[in-house]
Amino acid sequence: MKQMLRDFSNLLLVVLCDYVLGVVQYLLLEQPTHVALSNGTVSVGLQNYDGGNVTLKNISILLIDASTNQTVAEKQLRHSQYQDIVAFECFHFKSAGKYWFKMASEITSGPGSQWNEETISLSVMWPVFHFDLRRTSEGLGSSLQLQLFTNEYLCPLNNTVLSLEIILTNSLHRLGTLILNETVGLRTRKKLSLFRSQWVKFDCLSFSQEAYVAVLLKLPVTNSIIASAEPIDLLHKFGYKLVIATEEEICESSVTVSVIPPPCISSSGYVAVFKDRLGSLGQRTLKLHESIMNPKDNQVEFNCALFDKGINKYCFEFRQLKQVDSQPKAKECRVIQRNVGLYYLSEMLHLKLSF
Numbered sequence: 001m002k003q004m005l006r007d008f009s010n011l012l013l014v015v016l017c018d019y020v021l022g023v024v025q026y027l028l029l030e031q032p033t034h035v036a037l038s039n040g041t042v043s044v045g046l047q048n049y050d051g052g053n054v055t056l057k058n059i060s061i062l063l064i065d066a067s068t069n070q071t072v073a074e075k076q077l078r079h080s081q082y083q084d085i086v087a088f089e090c091f092h093f094k095s096a097g098k099y100w101f102k103m104a105s106e107i108t109s110g111p112g113s114q115w116n117e118e119t120i121s122l123s124v125m126w127p128v129f130h131f132d133l134r135r136t137s138e139g140l141g142s143s144l145q146l147q148l149f150t151n152e153y154l155c156p157l158n159n160t161v162l163s164l165e166i167i168l169t170n171s172l173h174r175l176g177t178l179i180l181n182e183t184v185g186l187r188t189r190k191k192l193s194l195f196r197s198q199w200v201k202f203d204c205l206s207f208s209q210e211a212y213v214a215v216l217l218k219l220p221v222t223n224s225i226i227a228s229a230e231p232i233d234l235l236h237k238f239g240y241k242l243v244i245a246t247e248e249e250i251c252e253s254s255v256t257v258s259v260i261p262p263p264c265i266s267s268s269g270y271v272a273v274f275k276d277r278l279g280s281l282g283q284r285t286l287k288l289h290e291s292i293m294n295p296k297d298n299q300v301e302f303n304c305a306l307f308d309k310g311i312n313k314y315c316f317e318f319r320q321l322k323q324v325d326s327q328p329k330a331k332e333c334r335v336i337q338r339n340v341g342l343y344y345l346s347e348m349l350h351l352k353l354s355f
């Protein structure tokens, strides 16, 4: 017996054996687990040893979905009724769960015959999908790009096989309810084909000062969840950014501060400017000015007259409207130069060097 089993040396474990009318039957699985939607095939090995007088007939291997008891596929033996390997292609395993392989054979012994059914089980798991969110290049953050990728090689299935759901809310607290109840909330649904990596763009309103996103990847037929992303805090992930621009090297008219909000988050708020005292890092003088941002262009302009003559460092801070915590959402410092007489400038430089 050992000698014959050597042919199955690449097949592992899960040996199932039965003794009927002197026939010993084995079913073997290469691996007890498989990844759904992956391109791997599942091979089932089979070995029969008859007891001399009996003949085996009509042996087939059935693949059964244990959740429904439905036969997914049936394969006849090709080479021998006694020893064969039958391969089930990847497209039979579109869903995770438990499957059975059943060997059905007719055993004839002299006058009598009897049906024999052996089963062996296979656990099928979902592939691991990863998600990543990026800003889109366009506009004022009213859309997001989601990357979806897996390290598995995937089964070449033509049709739309995945359904992606993106849920957006301004309340982390509500997100759990929104995930469970499909009739509520801001939800974007997309049908996807199966690729190892793909980008999906979705639009969002810049409606609030906070935004949380949950991503669900589902199998449309059964609505089962293949993968999901933890609630993603867009404010935390992307943050606000400030871009400070003066038209000229030396400030003559104004300094423009542009606010780049996180995607799907409102840009409303105000920008304050502080003077950073030379030489004393981190220590700040009084707020010079504060201005509500123009929601049309996300910009605030500061007149150059606000800034002292000479070369000084200023810090700009953005705060959201009604922001309660003390930390600004974005901060950016910049040296601003204003024109002065030559004498004064040289005095300044001298002063600076002496620190």
Ligand SMILES: *[C@@H]1O[C@H](CO)[C@@H](O)[C@H](O)[C@H]1NC(C)=O
Pocket (backbone or CB within 6 Å): 039, 040, 041, 153, 154
């Ligand atoms: C799965 O796909 C990869 C890449 O195309 C290939 O190298 C590998 O042999 C495939 N595996 C099977 C079992 O077909």
Ligand SMILES: *[C@@H]1O[C@H](CO)[C@@H](O)[C@H](O)[C@H]1NC(C)=O
Pocket (backbone or CB within 6 Å): 022, 051, 052, 053, 110
């Ligand atoms: C084979 O069949 C013969 C006659 O039917 C019987 O005498 C014998 O015991 C059988 N052998 C086995 C191993 O079943």
Ligand SMILES: *[C@@H]1O[C@H](CO)[C@@H](O)[C@H](O)[C@H]1NC(C)=O
Pocket (backbone or CB within 6 Å): 057, 058
């Ligand atoms: C068994 O196989 C024979 C021919 O090989 C066929 O005529 C018969 O219908 C099969 N029986 C079953 C139950 O499949």
Ligand SMILES: *[C@@H]1O[C@H](CO)[C@@H](O)[C@H](O)[C@H]1NC(C)=O
Pocket (backbone or CB within 6 Å): 066, 067, 068, 069
């Ligand atoms: C499938 O069949 C087995 C045995 O025949 C039974 O125990 C089980 O409850 C069935 N499952 C379903 C989902 O019908």
Ligand SMILES: *[C@@H]1O[C@H](CO)[C@@H](O)[C@H](O)[C@H]1NC(C)=O
Pocket (backbone or CB within 6 Å): 091, 156, 157, 158
């Ligand atoms: C995919 O489509 C091609 C051509 O349209 C076809 O030949 C192939 O059999 C299809 N594959 C599957 C798994 O449906």
Ligand SMILES: *[C@@H]1O[C@H](CO)[C@@H](O)[C@H](O)[C@H]1NC(C)=O
Pocket (backbone or CB within 6 Å): 181, 182, 183, 184
């Ligand atoms: C989903 O939300 C709607 C509207 O609030 C409600 O009527 C419905 O009962 C909820 N369904 C479930 C399953 O909670």
